[in-house]
Amino acid sequence: LLLANEVVDARRLGAVTARVTVAVDSEVTIAAAAAGGVREVVIDVNVGLPRCGCLPGDAGRLADLARSRGLSVRGVMGYEGHAAGLDDRATRARLTEDAMQQLLGAHADVGGELISAGATGTYDCNVWATEIQAGSYVLMDTAYARLGLPFRQALCLLATVISVSPGYAVADCGLKALGMDHGNPLIDAAQVLFCSDEHVTFVPEHTVRVGERIRVWPAHVDPTVAYHEWIHVVTGDEVVETWPVDLRGW
Amino acid sequence: LLLANEVVDARRLGAVTARVTVAVDSEVTIAAAAAGGVREVVIDVNVGLPRCGCLPGDAGRLADLARSRGLSVRGVMGYEGHAAGLDDRATRARLTEDAMQQLLGAHADVGGELISAGATGTYDCNVWATEIQAGSYVLMDTAYARLGLPFRQALCLLATVISVSPGYAVADCGLKALGMDHGNPLIDAAQVLFCSDEHVTFVPEHTVRVGERIRVWPAHVDPTVAYHEWIHVVTGDEVVETWPVDLRGW
Incomplete structure (x- = not known):
């Protein structure tokens, strides 16, 4: 299970018997993961959407910090959410490439097998991630439907x-x-x-x-x-x- | 209990032991109330917001129909929702008066003790209703707060x-x-x-x-x-x- 989000109290996640990976982007969330009994993390990198995620240049330092706290660092994740909903496919692709160049730079500093990114709107534009975090495609909605993706609306x-x-x-x-x-x-x-x-x-x-x-x-x-x-x-x-x-x- | 809404299956409401009044605005919803064991209704009148509610001129006919089905008709309700959220108090008051004139006209045909209307935004503009359906004032939100009503935001x-x-x-x-x-x-x-x-x-x-x-x-x-x-x-x-x-x- 990947929790693609930061938490400041990881005790419930640490208690889950399944393999759990949690996103971290700061000293506090790394400390919370370690204290909560989580064993594996990914470094969440801001690749252009102003939300969670560290600066790309901080990713290596945070990975080192996480490892020093006994955590296994599986790699990086970065969500190109600012690209995923745009009408024009060429613009989606261009912004995705910009975002993934930043993520690949951070990954070079972090290491690990995981480069997790992507969304339903960029599932096929993103050729750099090793794992695509597309979820809406299963059900779809009218916002994604107007992008002309090859998925049908299933939820009403x-x-x-x-x-x-x-x-x-x-x-x-x-x-x-x-x-x-x-x-x-x-x-x-x-x-x-x-x-x-x-x-x-x-x-x-x-x-x-x-x-x-x-x-x-x-x-x-x-x-x-x-x-x-x-x-x-x-x-x-x-x-x-x-x-x-x-x-x-x- | 007043359910200020139409239902096409009133069986759960008819089974409630409390005194229940249900809004009706059509032959189907009157039939549903009667079949579901509801005993008291109000005639819901459209007073300017395009939502539920019969035409004011149909209210008397529907009240007669409801009584012929054994239902007690307590009066009318009409929601001036198109006025309740407007910034300018004078406009709120004017639209409320227009709406209530329509409701009073319908009430003259329907009878009953109840003239139910109003909202948090028009709680004091509406001087015609005998019952004000204001609810948001208890908790308030930022949309109503900007109207300068004398209620404080309690929900965060x-x-x-x-x-x-x-x-x-x-x-x-x-x-x-x-x-x-x-x-x-x-x-x-x-x-x-x-x-x-x-x-x-x-x-x-x-x-x-x-x-x-x-x-x-x-x-x-x-x-x-x-x-x-x-x-x-x-x-x-x-x-x-x-x-x-x-x-x-x-």
């Missing part, structure tokens, strides 16, 4: 139409059920007007009836999944499995 | 700084923990740059350290609460109560 909310008025209708899923940072969801054969707490108001192309079920396609799959307790896996209209979700509040 | 997320870089820092709450439809949250003495799935990147005015706790104020309280499992009630730094939240996926 099955909502119920609860009110029909002249010119528009309302279904029972809204802000409490949908990741909204990438904007409104889509509804097949309809124009979405706006979402409120428990509602989506939309203009259907064809007549809809109160009680009818409709599919609502989220703009951003990651937070959307976190807002739900279960995922129902369907083939056609048949529910073949139901999986619990435990991501609330992360 | 306590996040942990997990990474500090030259010029900015990252804390461990993001899109999975924050209602984002009204935009980024605020952080005291800092400028928020952006949120990602599990992160908020911000520029602090003073030095922050990895491991430090910071308060993050959500832009929209309703979905934010729904994304969490517990609310901790605090006085100063002391947790005096912890309440479970069961709003996931609504």
Whole structure:
């Protein structure tokens, strides 16, 4: 298991029986990993997205520090998130190469077998990483769908139409059920007007009836999944499995 | 209990032992209330926000239909949500009056003791409703705070700084923990740059350290609460109560 994130209290991770690798980018997170019983880390390197990750020039020093604390350093990771969502593939590829040149420079100082990077939007632009951290491609969302990637949208909310008025209708899923940072969801054969707490108001192309079920396609799959307790896996209209979700509040 | 919303399957509500009133705005939702064992309804009237609610001129007919199905009709409700969030108080008041004139017209046809309306943003502009449906004022958020209402923000997320870089820092709450439809949250003495799935990147005015706790104020309280499992009630730094939240996926 790779936790591609920093933590300041690693005790629960250290207690997991599986092989666990945790990202570190500072003296505090290295100390937390060592104190928490984690054995393997990667050095998280900032490659252009202002988020976690050390400066590329600090990676070697932090790797040495981690090793001096008894940690095994498996290599580096760097997330080119500033490139992954861009519409133009050539720009995605260029920014990914810039980012990976920085990561390779840091890797030269750090060592280890792992160069972990990438995202669904750059899964095939990134030819430098030895491990691609693409996740959204499994479910996809409308934000990634517009990039023309060869993955199909699999995740939708099955909502119920609860009110029909002249010119528009309302279904029972809204802000409490949908990741909204990438904007409104889509509804097949309809124009979405706006979402409120428990509602989506939309203009259907064809007549809809109160009680009818409709599919609502989220703009951003990651937070959307976190807002739900279960995922129902369907083939056609048949529910073949139901999986619990435990991501609330992360 | 007033469920200020339409449902097409009212069986769980009909089975509740408390006094339950449910909003209806169509023949289907009236039939669902009757079939589900609900005894009391209000006629939901569209007063300007394109969401649920019948046309004002249909309210009397629907009330008669509900009574013919054995339901007690307590009155009307109409939500002036298109007015509640507007910056200018005079505009809020004018739109509220327009909305309430429509609701009073519908009430004349419906009868009953209840004229239920209002929101935190119009709690004192609305002098026509007999019951104000204000809820956010208890906790407040940054979207309502900018309206200058006499209520204080009480709800924040306590996040942990997990990474500090030259010029900015990252804390461990993001899109999975924050209602984002009204935009980024605020952080005291800092400028928020952006949120990602599990992160908020911000520029602090003073030095922050990895491991430090910071308060993050959500832009929209309703979905934010729904994304969490517990609310901790605090006085100063002391947790005096912890309440479970069961709003996931609504």
